[in-house]
Structure formats: C-alpha cells, structure tokens
Amino acid sequence: MPESNIEYLLGTPEEKRDEAAVLYETAFGQKFSMAIASQADRVNLISQAFLLKFSIAAISNGQLVGIAGFQTESGSLTGGMNYRQLISQLGFIRGNRAAILFSLYERKPVPGELLMDGIAVASKMRGKGIGTRLLEELFAHARREQFEQIRLDVIDTNRQARKLYERNGFIETKTEHFGYLRWLLGFGASTTMVYKLPPIEA
Numbered sequence: 001m002p003e004s005n006i007e008y009l010l011g012t013p014e015e016k017r018d019e020a021a022v023l024y025e026t027a028f029g030q031k032f033s034m035a036i037a038s039q040a041d042r043v044n045l046i047s048q049a050f051l052l053k054f055s056i057a058a059i060s061n062g063q064l065v066g067i068a069g070f071q072t073e074s075g076s077l078t079g080g081m082n083y084r085q086l087i088s089q090l091g092f093i094r095g096n097r098a099a100i101l102f103s104l105y106e107r108k109p110v111p112g113e114l115l116m117d118g119i120a121v122a123s124k125m126r127g128k129g130i131g132t133r134l135l136e137e138l139f140a141h142a143r144r145e146q147f148e149q150i151r152l153d154v155i156d157t158n159r160q161a162r163k164l165y166e167r168n169g170f171i172e173t174k175t176e177h178f179g180y181l182r183w184l185l186g187f188g189a190s191t192t193m194v195y196k197l198p199p200i201e202a
Contacts, residue, residue: 020052076115135165154193155189
C-alpha cells in the first residue's frame with residue numbers, strides 16, 4: 001500500500017543534499033564504480049555535482065526516502081558532474097578515466113522532451129508505491145511544462161526498474177548492446193523507453 005505520510009517536492013531541499021547523494025549512489029553505484037572505485041569518492045562527487053532543482057524528492061518524517069532526477073535543455077540533476085570537477089576531485093589520470101567512461105552514458109534531450117535521470121528509493125521503503133508516485137509527480141511536472149514525451153534508458157541488469165516503467169506506460173523504442181564492453185560497464189545492454197504525454201485539452 002502507498003504511504004500516506006510522504007511529502008513530494010519539486011526540487012530536493014538543499015539540506016538533503018548528502019542524503020540524496022547516498023541514496024543515488026546506493027541505486028546507481030555499480031554504474032559509477034568502474035570509473036570511481038571508492039564509494040566515499042562517488043558519494044562526495046555526486047553530492048557536489050547535484051543540481052537539486054532538477055529532481056523530485058519524497059520525504060517521510062524528515063528523511064529523504066526517494067528521489068527522481070530529470071534533465072531538460074536547461075540542466076539536469078547530475079549536470080554539475082563535468083570534466084573540470086572530475087579532474088579536481090580525482091586527479092588527472094583517474095579524472096580522465098572517469099570522463100571517458102561517463103561519456104558512454106551521456107544522453108541529451110531533444111526539444112519537447114524531458115529525460116529521466118534515475119529514480120532511487122530507500123531500501124527499507126521499497127514496495128510501498130514510492131517509485132510509482134515519483135513517476136506520477138514527474139508526469140505532472142512534465143505536463144505543466146508542456147513537454148511532449150519523457151525518455152529514459154534502463155540497463156539489462158535493472159529488471160525491477162524496467163517493470164516499474166512498463167507498468168506506468170513506457171514503451172521500448174530501441175536496445176543498444178555493448179557486447180565486448182560488458183566487463184567494463186558491468187552490464188551488456190541498455191534499453192531506451194518513451195512515455196508519450198497526452199496533449200493538453202483546450
């Protein structure tokens with residue numbers, strides 16, 4: 001059953017920055033681990049990189065229990081993770097390695113499109129409908145801003161996330177297979193899914 005005492009906010013509060021970084025790293029740490037081996041370094045980098053206004057937060061009893069990031073043409077939740085920051089935080093060699101690996105994940109939204117930048121829910125709060133509600137809040141925000149569609153990419157090892165997206169109307173449009181890069185990325189394929197927003201009624 002969905003939790004009724006959870007507040008959903010457009011824009012994660014600044015005081016929740018470190019909580020958001022830990023939550024995000026827990027969900028997507030594998031994706032970053034080949035570039036940044038240290039979990040502490042990953043959390044620190046993510047915390048500093050977050051542009052929190054490009055997110056929806058789920059807060060229960062003062063704790064951040066879920067976050068949904070998104071990207072538009074004007075910015076993204078992880079938009080602060082640029083080359084200069086990687087070099088500054090990791091040094092020249094490790095920073096360049098991370099930049100090369102992260103470039104493989106890079107996606108840009110087209111006009112009229114909102115690009116999802118990941119959903120993470122605290123492990124103790126899973127199964128309570130928070131992921132679905134975060135998606136609903138994201139849909140509502142996209143409608144208010146008059147986007148035409150929402151796009152995301154889900155890797156083949158994240159089956160639970162894919163099921164969530166399918167239940168909520170996302171349709172697969174293509175799958176990219178990485179083959180020989182599996183050992184480097186930690187997954188073998190990434191599927192692009194799209195949710196078409198209904199036109200606003202006059």
